[in-house]
Each structure stands twice: as C-alpha cells, then as structure tokens.
Amino acid sequence: MSDQIQFIVEKLNQEPFRKNYNLITFDSLESVQLLQLLNDVLGEIDPKHAVDIREELPEQTAKRMLSLLGILKYKPPGNISDLSAFRQGLVTGSKPVIHPVLHWLLQRTNELKKRAYLARFLVKLEVPAEFLQDDTVADINKQYEELMEAFKNLHKECEQLKTSGLSTAEIRRDISAMEEEKDQLAKRVERLKKRVETVQNHQRMLEIARQLRLEKEREESLAQQKQEQKNQLFHAEQRLQRAQLQLKEMHHAVVDSKPESLMKKLEEEINFNSYLVTEKIPRELECKKNSAYFLQKVVAEPAMSQSDLNVLEIKINEVNAEINQLIEKRMMKYEPIDSKFSMYRQQASIISRKKEAKAEELQAAKEEMSSTERQMLQKTNQAHELEGSEVLKGDEFKHYVNKLRSKNTFYKKKRLEIAEITAEYGILQRTEELLKQRHEAIQQQLQSIEDKKGISGYSYTQEELERVSAVKSEMDEMKGRTLDNMSEMVKKLNAVVAEKKASLAPVIKELRQLRQKCQELTQECDEKKIQYDSCAAGLESNRSTLEQEVKGLLEECAQEESNYHYINCMKRNLEIQLQRAKEEMKAYVSPDPQERRKAIREQYTRMILEQENLGKKLREKQKAVRESHGPNMKQIKMWQDFEQLMECKRECFLKQQNQTAIGQVIQEGGKDRLVL
Secondary structure, rough: OOOHHHHHHHHHOOOOOOOOOOHHHOOOOOOHHHHHHHHHHHHHOOOOOOOOHHOOOOHHHHHHHHHHHHHOOOOOOOOOHHHHHHHHHHHHHHHHHHHHHHHHHHHHHHHHHHHHHHHHHOOOOOOOOOOOOHHHHHHHHHHHHHHHHHHHHHHHHHHHHHHHHOOOHHHHHHHHHHHHHHHHHHHHHHHHHHHHHOOOOOOHHHHHHHHHHHHHHHHHHHHHHHHHHHHHHHHHHHHHHHHHHHHHHHHHHHOOOOOHHHHHHHHHHHHHHHHHHHHHHHHHHHHHHHHHHHHHHHHHHOOOOOHHHHHHHHHHHHHHHHHHHHHHHHHHOOHHHHHHHHHHHHHHHHHHHHHHHHHHHHHHHHHHHOOOOHHHHHHHHHHHHHHHHOOOHHHHHHHHHHHHHHHHHHHHHHHHHHHHHHHHHHHHHHHHHHHHHHHHHHHHHHHHHHHHHHOOOHHHHHHHHHHHHHHHHOOOOOOOOHHHHHHHHHHHHHHHHHHHHHHHHHHHHHHHHHHHHHHHHHHHHHHHHHHHHHHHHHHHHHHHHHHHHHHHHHHHHHHHHHHHHHHHHHHHHHHHHHHHHHHHHHHOOOHHHHHHHHHHHHHHHHHHHHHHHHHHHHHHHHHHHHHHHHHHHEEEEEEHHHHHHHHHHHHHHHHHHHHHHHHHHHHHHHHHHHHH
C-alpha cells in the first residue's frame, strides 16, 4: 500500500498535475479533496469531466465517474457485495476505494486517453426497437452505424501509418530514385529512337507497331467484355433456373394438393402466426418490459449495503410465509371444488407449455431451414465463382475422373521422357568437357610447335581473321534477314489483323444478341420487382393495421384483466369480512359457554373488565401513596438529619483521638529532656 501511495504522489507531482504533494499531505486529504483529485485525473483523461464537484450533487458525480470508469474498463476487486461497497465508497470518497482507482489510472494514462477519445465516437447509442419502425429513424441509425464503421477504418489506417515507420526523408529518397530512373528511361528511349532512325521506313513500321498494340489492347478489352457478358449470362441463367425450379415446385404443390389441403395448410399457418402474435410474442414482450422496468428501478435506487439486502430478504420471506398461509387456508376452505379446478388448471398449464415448446421448435426449424438454404445458395455461388462452371454430378464426374486418369498417364510418360533427356544431357555434358580438355591439350602442343619454329601467335591471328570474316558475313546475312523479316512481319501483322477482325465478327454478333437478351431479362426482372414491391407494400400496410388492432386489443385486455383482479380482490376481502362477521354472530348467539368465550365481543369484554379492575387497584394504591407521602417525607428528613449528626460525631471523635495522640507525644518528649 505504501508503494502504491508513493507511486501516486510521484505521478501527481509530475506534469500535467504538479500538485507538490508528499506522503503526509496526500494522506491527510479529506474525502471531498480526494474526490476532486480523482475528478482532475479523469478530466485529464477525458476533458469533458474537468468540472468542479462542488457544483453538482454527489449522486451525479458518482454516476458520471462510474460511467467513465466503465468505459475505461476498470474492474474493482471483489464480488457483488464488494461492488456495492465500491459504489458507496466512491460516493463518500473513501480512501481504500479512491487510492486503487488513482493508481490504476496513473499507470496507463496515455492508453486511457486514447480509449476515452475512441469512446466518444464508438460507444453505440441504443435505439429502442419500436422507434426503429420509423423509416426516418431507421435510415439515420443506419447512417450512424456506417459513419462509425468508416471512423474505425480511418483510425486503423491512421495507426498503421503512424507505426509503419515511413518518414519524409525516406519518401524524398524514393522520389529522387524514381526521378533518376525516369531520366535513365528517357535516355534509353532517346538511344532507341536514334537506332530506329537509321532503319528505312521506320515511321511506317512504328505506325504499324502502334496499330498492333492498339489492336491487342482492343482485343483484350473485347475479351474482358466477352467474359463479363458470359458471367452476366451465367448469373441470369442461374436466376432463371431458380425461378423455373420454384415455379415447378409451386406447380407440383398445386397439382398434388387439393383446395381443402391448401386451405388446411393456410389455416395452420394462420393459427401459428396468430398464436405468435396474440400469445407468445406479447407474453415475451411483457416479460421483457417487466424485467427492463425492474432493472431501471434497481439502477435508479441508491447503492444498497449488505444490511439493506438482509432486511429485504427478511421482508420477502415474511410475505412468502403469509402467502403460503393464505393459500393453505383457502385450500382448506374450498378443497372439494378447488381440487377439480386445480386438475383442470394443471392440464391447461401442461398443454400450454407443450404448445409453447412446439411453437419454439417449429420457429427454430424454420430459421434453421432458411439459414441452410442461404448457406447452400452461398456455397453454390462460391463454387461457380471459383470453377466458372456448375458442380459436376453423376456421369459428368465420372467422365472428369477418366479424363484426369488419362492426363496422369500422359504426365508419367512425359516425365520418363524428361528423365531420359536429362540423362542424355549429362552424357553430352561429360563428352563436351572431355573434348574441351583435348582441345586445350592440342592448343598447347600447337603453341609449343609455333614457338620452336619462331612463328608464335600465327594460329591465333588466323583464327581472329576467320572469326572477323565470319562475323562480317553473318552481319551481312543478318541485315538481309532483317529486311526480309521486317517485310514478313508487316505481312504477318496485316494478316493477323485481318484474321482477328474476321474471328471477332461472329463474337461481336453473338455479343449483340446476348446484350439484347440481357436487356429483355433485365426488363422482365424490373417488372417482377415492381410487382413484388407492390405486393410487399400491401402486405406491410395490412400488417401495420393488424398490429395496431392487436395492440389496442392487448391494451383493452390488460385493462380489463387489471379491473377483474381488483374486483376479485375486493370481493375476497368482503367475503372474508362477511365470514368473520358470521362466525362472530354464531359464537355470540351460541348457547355453549365455551363457544361464547371464543367470540371477539366476549374476549374484549373480559379484557375491559380486567383493565377496569387493574385501574381500580392502581387508584387505591395511588391513594395510599398520597396519604403516606407527607409522613414518609418527614421520616426521610429525620433520617437525613440523624445521618448528619452521626457524621459530625464521628468527625469529632476522630479529632479528639488525634489531639490525645499528639499530647502523649509531647509529654514523652518533655520527660526525655528532664532526664537529660
């Protein structure tokens, strides 16, 4: 604890607090000053909390601090009872509560500043579901969530840029390197232009090359458009197949079923939906409202201690005991009739529970079926996107497996050929090495013979001359071939362009047909969508009217039910009072004295007589006390005087004894002097 307080004092003496505390002054702070210090630390983390706590109520201060500590994810130690003690200590400014909070806040101030900043934008505002039924509120809430997601992404990008380590110096170096590379590329382009200018008809060749490049780009764009059109056609065919499949299923359902069965299915569905609307959902909604009401009530109440909880538990036990006693009395009183009703009630409760369980199972099965259908559709789309074709089934899969087997055998055959070629390449490489060694030995022998004859370097000169002549002949031949190749290239380019135009003509024609078909399908889809929207709007309006009617009926039912319960309670109270009056009258009129004694009137009469007798005795006693009061007081006075007299005598006796003792001592002293 001392280390904790020392750490808090050190942090508070630093920037930005600069409190100039020591351990003694910090420990001597009062509760209000300690709360203000905690508020200052919270205000440093979140400037919105930089206020003077003397200007607001203690409950508001505690609520504001608890909300910020909850956002900062502070976890107080202990269990639930300790949490209530923590709230109470925060309100009163208790040191054992404030010191750990200050230590935790000052340990991670920068991190908590960042968390508080993000909480201003990322703590979601909860909107009740009934308000979201409004389209304007729903749109605004959707925009709010989209802006929150955009803020998250921008904050992540900002943090990544901060932690990426890129600096302006590195960026400038990259820019200078890119500029140098650009200059080098420009120089290379200039050199290539100068080389090309020496070639005949270079302008025409450049123009042809440019046209070739444009045609290739156009070919790529057309191929891309073709692929996109194929994908669109594929998706349109998929939608058409799904629509046909649904139509086929609906036809089968209509053909196989009769109007009675269809009406029965519709009635079952209507009964199920009406049960959900009238019984299950209102009951769940009422439970949720009650729980929310109780939770709000608990939150609004001040913090409770363990003693308050114990008092509440005792009250709850007492009320439960009273309820059990009343139920036992009621069962004893109405046992024969109520037994039948209890049996019927048990059967009704069992049936209702079974009904609720089956409804929940049916709803869960429907949700599972819809989720399975969505997953199946998603997996099918993913398979089509990855493979570009439908999933293979049956004979197609067998054919695909056979094709893979044939490819596998072909692969193994080619692999053997590659192994043979590799082995032959090794042999040839070894042969080349041997020939090189022999060539070097012959060259050395030839050089030694030339040295002996005095014509060293003759073979090398001859080889150089042969090489130069060969290079010259190759250059001449290359020039001729280059001109021939360029002319052939031009011819080939023209032929390729013509061929591509011819090959692309049917594709373009097919593409036009596909576009027309796509437009027709799009128009049909728009019409179907308009029909769907109109039908959905009509159903939505009907649903809203039904919901309003159901809501009104539910409110009326709740009002009538409350009136019924109130009247029933009043009736029970009157019946109980009437029964008590009858029993009292019966006991009072009864000839049996034992029964008459049980009557309340007789009991009260006896009590009145007892109290009157007691009052008479007390009055007599009071009268006797009053009569003897004067003599008794005189007697007390006489005893007090007697006590004072005896006390004076005792004091006189003690004084006399002291004087006699002093006289004896003086006499003995005189005798001694006479003897001397």
